[in-house]
Amino acid sequence: MPRTRPxxxxxxxxxxxxxxxxxNPFSGTExxxxxxxxxxxxxxxxxxxxxxDPDDDGRHCAFCSARLLETPPEKSRVVRTEDGEHAILRDxxxxxxxxxxxxxxxxxxxxxxxxxxxxxLNHGFVPAPGVADRRAxxxxxxxxRAHVLxxxxxxxxxxxxxxxxxxxxxxxERIEAASGFFGGGHDVIIARRHFADGAQDDxxxxxxxxxxxxxxxxxxxxTVDSMRDLYAANPHARYVSxxxxxxKPAGASFDHLHKQLVAIDEVGAQNEAAIAxxxxxxxxxxxxxxxYAAEQGLMIARNEHAAMFAGFGHRYPTVEIHxxxxxxxxxxxxxxxxxxxxxxIHAAHAATGADVPSNEEWHTRPAGVDEPLPWRVCLKWRVxxxxxxxxxxxxxxxxxxxxxxxxxxxxxLRELQAAGAIADGIRVDDDGRGAV
Numbered sequence: 001m002p003r004t005r006p007x008x009x010x011x012x013x014x015x016x017x018x019x020x021x022x023x024n025p026f027s028g029t030e031x032x033x034x035x036x037x038x039x040x041x042x043x044x045x046x047x048x049x050x051x052x053d054p055d056d057d058g059r060h061c062a063f064c065s066a067r068l069l070e071t072p073p074e075k076s077r078v079v080r081t082e083d084g085e086h087a088i089l090r091d092x093x094x095x096x097x098x099x100x101x102x103x104x105x106x107x108x109x110x111x112x113x114x115x116x117x118x119x120x121l122n123h124g125f126v127p128a129p130g131v132a133d134r135r136a137x138x139x140x141x142x143x144x145r146a147h148v149l150x151x152x153x154x155x156x157x158x159x160x161x162x163x164x165x166x167x168x169x170x171x172x173e174r175i176e177a178a179s180g181f182f183g184g185g186h187d188v189i190i191a192r193r194h195f196a197d198g199a200q201d202d203x204x205x206x207x208x209x210x211x212x213x214x215x216x217x218x219x220x221x222x223t224v225d226s227m228r229d230l231y232a233a234n235p236h237a238r239y240v241s242x243x244x245x246x247x248k249p250a251g252a253s254f255d256h257l258h259k260q261l262v263a264i265d266e267v268g269a270q271n272e273a274a275i276a277x278x279x280x281x282x283x284x285x286x287x288x289x290x291x292y293a294a295e296q297g298l299m300i301a302r303n304e305h306a307a308m309f310a311g312f313g314h315r316y317p318t319v320e321i322h323x324x325x326x327x328x329x330x331x332x333x334x335x336x337x338x339x340x341x342x343x344x345i346h347a348a349h350a351a352t353g354a355d356v357p358s359n360e361e362w363h364t365r366p367a368g369v370d371e372p373l374p375w376r377v378c379l380k381w382r383v384x385x386x387x388x389x390x391x392x393x394x395x396x397x398x399x400x401x402x403x404x405x406x407x408x409x410x411x412x413l414r415e416l417q418a419a420g421a422i423a424d425g426i427r428v429d430d431d432g433r434g435a436v
Contacts, residue, residue, distance in 0.1 A: 011288070012296055012312050012402065020401045024313025025288040026274045030394065031313055033401040042383045042400075043355035044249060049201035060194040063256040068097045071190070072110060072151050072181040073138050076226070077102035078218050086218050088225060091134050094143040102192060103215065104222045109186040110155050113262050116180035123236040123265065127183035131233070135182040139175065152178040185234050185263030189223050194256050196354075205255055207246060208360070209350030213343055213423035220342035223259050228331035230263045231367055237263035238367050239271065244360035250382040251359070259360070267366040271373075274363075278371040285374055290322060290436045297432035298406050301347065301413055303425045305340035307436045308348060310406035315390075316359075316380040317400035319348045319409055323375040324436065328365040330375050341375065343423035348379045350422055351412035357382040406432055 018035030058066030119125035138144040193206035245251040293309035300308040311318035325337040365373040
């Protein structure tokens with residue numbers, strides 16, 4: 001959608017020597033991409049691949065399917081039903097954890113960013129009666145109580161308590177230390193696989209892009225369901241941050257596919273800046289994100305309800321996926337609108353590759369905000385390290401220009417389409433200028 005813009009509002013400029021200078025229209029972040037580095041390999045260097053031991057299947061890390069008792073009590077799981085459909089099971093008791101195969105499961109984070117005590121002491125938070133009932137029911141069985149005591153014991157030891165100190169604590173005191181397992185606001189959505197189906201060595205990790213499009217829809221659906229639940233469970237939560245750290249260079253504790261959701265009591269500086277901009281111009285995201293990307297030839301692909309483009313003004317090379325729905329809250333969108341986002345997020349991961357460390361960041365409208373902030377997701381490739389230059393100048397050196405990101409991803413998407421590896425209904429843009 002071409003339009004004129006004063007020079008001060010130009011967010012992307014290429015200098016005669018090939019340097020690309022960028023500014024993010026919503027955060028103001030300044031980024032430079034210097035020429036000559038945009039075509040280097042992006043994946044991490046790994047030790048030589050090691051063959052997988054079949055006896056270790058399902059036991060590679062604490063998130064694996066044979067080690068369900070090493071994470072706190074489940075809040076929900078996605079299972080395949082007898083008729084081939086999917087269902088969400090909630091509050092599975094300890095005795096039944098292995099009675100079904102969870103494709104994805106939601107569990108409390110063992111080490112919360114904001115603890116249960118944070119909410120209790122700073123906000124007077126008291127969980128809803130249903131939470132207390134769930135806690136009582138879980139602890140009422142021998143298996144449930146043993147599970148909680150074992151996991152909280154691991155947590156206390158990790159926090160510096162000796163095994164003897166933990167054992168000397170009264171049982172009820174240890175149970176009280178597990179309050180966040182039931183009333184906390186930091187959850188993890190864990191995928192079933194550690195390695196891709198048929199993997200022969202430890203390089204074949206199962207990432208978002210190795211899931212089938214249908215599996216990825218279920219992954220996103222459970223995340224959206226959990227997001228809605230965290231808002232409903234805590235009236236003091238002003239924002240629920242959703243993100244995915246893939247591989248250790250991107251901050252992952254385990255190289256096992258998972259997302260995190262964190263309820264916080266502030267909207268955050270980035271949301272504040274976006275809200276202020278949208279107050280001045282309600283069409284800011286249409287004009288200065290999607291529209292500007294089309295003007296600059298950065299559009300990558302779209303489907304009926306979402307669009308993908310190469311982001312600009314980000315510290316790392318970024319692929320952005322924006323919902324085109326007029327409904328801002330993901331959980332209030334139709335299944336088709338939510339699945340459209342899931343399909344493009346999946347395609348972006350598949351095009352990126354499972355060997356590239358990345359952060360998947362969700363941006364959604366905070367609670368109590370009326371401005372039209374669309375659901376949008378940024379997939380950031382963690383292929384560079386911030387250093388003193390960035391700290392001193394707040395100008396970030398991004399090794400891959402938006403144009404190179406677009407070309408890499410669009411080319412790979414066409415290959416994936418030919419192989420039938422991404423969802424139907426995705427249209428890859430020919431020249432990057434497709435209007436939305």
